[in-house]
Amino acid sequence: MNQKSMDKLTGTVKFVILLIFGVLLMMPFIWMVSVGFDRTANITMPFPPRLIPEEISSFNFGIVFENGRLIQSYINSGIVTTSSVALQVGASLLAGYAFSKGRFKYKRLLFILVLCTLMIPMEPRLIPLYTLFNSFGLLNSFWPLILPTVINGMLIFLCKQFFDQLPTTLREAAQIDGAGEFRIFFTVYLPLAGPIAATMVILSFIWSWNDFMWPLVVLNDQELHTVPLYLASFSLENGTSLGGLTMALATVSIIPIVVLYLFLQRYIIQSIALSGVKGE
Amino acid sequence: MNKDRAEMGTNVSVLSNENVETIKKKKRKSAFSWYLFLLPSFVGILLFMVYPILESFRLSFFQSNGTIENFIGLKNFQLVLTSKTFWNTVWNTFFIAFCQIAITIPLGFIFASMINSVRRGQNFFKVVYFLPNVTSIVAAAMIFQFVLHPEMGVANYALDAIGLPTSSWFSDPSTSKWGVILLAVWHWIGFVIIICLANLQAISPEMYEAARIDGASRIQQWLFITIPNMSGTFAFLLITGWIGGLQRFNEVYVLGGPNGSPARSIQTMGAFIYERGFTGFEFGIASAATYIMFIIILIFTFINLKVSKMNL
Structure with missing residues (x-):
């Protein structure tokens, strides 16, 4: 007692x-x-x-919306984020599946190469990527923000882990029916990949939406600024003067994400935990 | 299963030569399609990983502004390594990262243990504690500028109200780092808690049961079962914490601009690279600095791996 x-x-x-x-x-x-x-x-x-x-x-809040730059930056962030999420989730699903179920030469070596990309931070790539996109005349467009996301070592790794858990016998059955590798992937395995795809979408959405340093380097044109860039430029311009306006702007920029988070909290927290448990 | 395989094996050996031929062809074709699966990712690796890494290595031996290039050997490295400004940013980066990690991991672990042991409201606390982590650090920095304002901020008001000393935070070079640390702890603690919780729940309850039968108290269980079982998690948090901490840029840029004002007190290595590369367009110097930073991060990650392996 x-x-x-x-x-x-x-x-x-x-x-x-x-x-x-x-x-x-x-x-x-x-x-x-x-x-x-x-x-x-x-x-x-x-x-x-x-x-x-x-x-x-x-x-x-009236002033924040009247100004129009916030809404524009939301649209920009939306375009960039959806495109890069689609690109990296698609590419990672394909690669993760191949590394899990495929039989081909240099598989191990190539996978180690993918894992090595996890160790490479953005900073040493900043200047060459800048000059690369500059030479194609693509600075001040969304392409430099979208295209490099095609490679994401973490997503490929998570995806491989997931497909490793699915039985290989499914493949064998389809193979006997004469289906090619792509058909097997799209008709047999992809429909089963819902949970991991959801996790990948959530993670890549968070990364892409909050990306800051690279967009800052690439986008000079204010019209193209993403939400974090607009916030930063507003904050650097005004410092701690316009308190009310700054806070209203911060509120409007945070609220949609918070609402999304509250709706999806279970999945988001699971996704984060999954990306961390792999550290074992 | 094995029996099936064996039967299939005999079937194959019975097949005629023609069939063997087509099987081989099919195999080659399937190997080819596997490479197609990898194509997008590996085009990405070559173009956006391998090329930039090599190119910035090359650039670090040149004086360059993007159009005109002169080979100058190791001068850039010499310049960066003898620059007081650079070493100041190294110090700032390490100081902020160290304090952030030293505060957040233990604190986050304690809170995760508490959340794990309360009966009601577990999910509620999870959601609340993780909320700062989903908001972008840029917006968070914007808010913290006001929260930590020395005269009209809510933090100093609260400190004063309960009789604690206040601080000048971002307005003074001697205290500004603590403002960044506070922001970093606030933003990262939710992540630490979620990772700790996921791994706490993975510890088998039988271990606790056995300990309870042996008469171990709650605290003893926590010290001798929970903490040893979490060492892998701590290692993971330590490594991700350091990697993230050494790359710190976003929040210090919002709080102090590219030169980390006041008086460069919060300029990090990342900010130094940005300042030299994209406000001064000294690509050679910036590239040399990124390589030095890259090597620091690699060495540090390996040290962390070694240290955490020893604990395991």
């Missing part, structure tokens, strides 16, 4: 600690929304900080 009430007590204490720390983590978001709705926050920030603005108004 004593032990039981002891357990109950520590359970409650843990719950309270978790709750407090959770609120602490959420504080920047809560404050962001609150200041965003504060009409007076552009001259000086409200001090002492208050949760409910003195004069609630959607003034800041």
Whole structure:
């Protein structure tokens, strides 16, 4: 009995600690929304900080939307992200399947090469890629953001792991029916790859949407800026002056992602965990 | 299964020569189609991985602005390695990364253990704690500029209210790194918690049961079962943490621009490369710096691998 009430007590204490720390983590978001709705926050920030603005108004949000650059950047980010997600998920499904079920020369060597790409950061490739796309006249377009995503070692690895778990007997049956490799892939294995494809879409979406350094290098034209680029240029221009506007802008840029996350949280958390468990 | 194989084997040996011929042809054709499967990825590897790596190695021996090139040997490396600005960025990068990792992994692990042991609200806490990680670090940096504002920020107000000393955060070179560290911890802790939770739940409950029968307390179980079983996870977090930390760029660019103001106190190696390469268009120097950074990352990853293997 004593032990039981002891357990109950520590359970409650843990719950309270978790709750407090959770609120602490959420504080920047809560404050962001609150200041965003504060009409007076552009001259000086409200001090002492208050949760409910003195004069609630959607003034800041009105300006953010009227400006139009945010919506444009959303469209740009949308185009870039969908294209690169489609490209890298497609290419990785093909390659992952081949590395799992294929029988061909140099398979091991080629796979090790793929794993090596995981070790190569963006920085040493930045300048040559810049001059490469420059020589094709493709700077200030979305191509430099989309095309290089075709190779993603992590996705190929995850995909191979998944296909390794599917039985090879499925292939043999189809082979006896005389189906070619591509037909076997598209009719037998691809329909089974839903779960891993979903994971790959989620991961590549997050990577692509948040990509910053490479777009910053490639896109000078403001019209083409993606969401993170627009945010950064706004922030560097205004510093900590226009508080209300900045927070409204941050809110509008974060909310859709948060809503998407809340809907898909189970799958997103699973995907992240999967990409991490492989570290074993 | 084996029996089937054996039967198939005898069948094949019975087949006539013609059939063997077509089987061979089919095999060759199928090997070819396997290479087609790999084609997109390997075109990508050649064009966007192998070529840039070799090209930036070549560039590091040249004085170049993208159009005019002069071979200058090791001068770029000499220039970077004797540059105080560069070593300052190395120090900044390592300091921020070290503090971020040293704070986030233990803290994240403790919170993951707590979430794992509470009965109600597990999923709720998971979702809340991971939320900072899904928001882009650029937007987060934008918010933190205000949260950590020395005069009108909510952080200093709260610190002051509970009687703790406040800080000047980003407005002073001596404290600005701590602002970046705080942001980095806030952004990364959700990832650490999710990875820890996934691996905590993979530890077999039988081990705990056996320990409980032997009379081990909760704390003892945590110390002698949970922590040893998590060493692989810690190694993974350590390695990904260092790789990410050494490449830090996005948030310091938003907070301090390409030169990491105030007074270059938060300029990282990545920012140095960006500053030299794309505001000064000194491609040779920037390439030499990327190679030095690349080698630092590789050496560090190998050290981390070695250290974590020893623990296992």
